[in-house]
Amino acid sequence: MAKSPHQPPSPWRVALTFDVEHADRPAHPDGTQRVLDTLSERDVLATHFVQGRWAQAHPALARELAARGHLIGNHSHHHARMTWLSPHGLVQDVKHAEQAIRRVTGQDPRPWFRCPFGDGTDDPLVLSHLDRLGYQETSWHIDPFDWRAKATGPQVARTVIAEATAHGDGAVVLFHPWTDATGRALPLVIDGLRAAGARFVRMDEL
Ligand SMILES: [Zn+2]
Known part of the structure; x- marks a missing residue:
């Protein structure tokens, strides 16, 4: 098959990442389950940044994320803006999420952390607290x-x-599994990017 001149050399890596959390706007009732099923049907492993309180509220689904071989990260406990928290509050929030995620899924989310709203990703104080807790902040290229x-x-x-094709190897994509749009987009994204020569990887394979 002739290759488009705009495609990166294959196979190039794409990391699909999902912020698994309590929705703060109207959500698809089975959004996260739907995403999980699409990933399984198409044999894709991804990275899921799980909110601690969400894992406590949906333990069976959280366990399934881990059991199906996905990489689990920490997306805080209360989903507050990291820069609004006191140093003590930040440390407690990250640790509470870690404990909840470990208790429910059996997986240690370290070193993968994603700041709620992307807030704090360029804040040296937030980053140094995360570093001391054993985390690296994990941002994205495509939103x-x-x-x-x-x-x-x-x-x-x-x-x-x-945007992933334009970025090329190592593209990290941000999704929210509770949205209806992502549930509908995901099969198209996986099939479209595979047709363009992409290979899907977890964050620990980048
Ligand atoms: Zn979030």
Whole structure:
């Protein structure tokens, strides 16, 4: 098959990442389960940044994320902005999430951490606290804004495929599994990127 001149040399790596959390806007009732099933059907492993309180509220689903071979990260306990917390509050929040995630899934989320709202990713104090707790902040390259009310599956898929292809090897994509748009986009994203020569990896394979 002739290769498009715009495609990176294959196979190139893409990491699909999901912020698994209590939704703060209208959500698909089975969004996370739907994402998990699509990933299994298409034999894709991903990275899931789990909110501690979410793991406590949905232990069976959280266990399934780990049992299916996905990489589990920490997405804080209360999903507060890291820069708004006191140093003590930040440390307690990260540790509470870690304990909840370990208790429920049996997996240690270290060293993978993602700041809620991406807040604190460029804050030296937040980063040094995370470092002392054994974490590295894990940002993303591609954000399709799947949580917006007007987001649709095809539009999210088009954005992710175009931007990941433009980024090339090592592209990290941010999704929210509770949104309807991501549930609809995910099969299109996986099939589209595979057709473009991509291979899906967990964050620990980047
Ligand atoms: Zn989040």
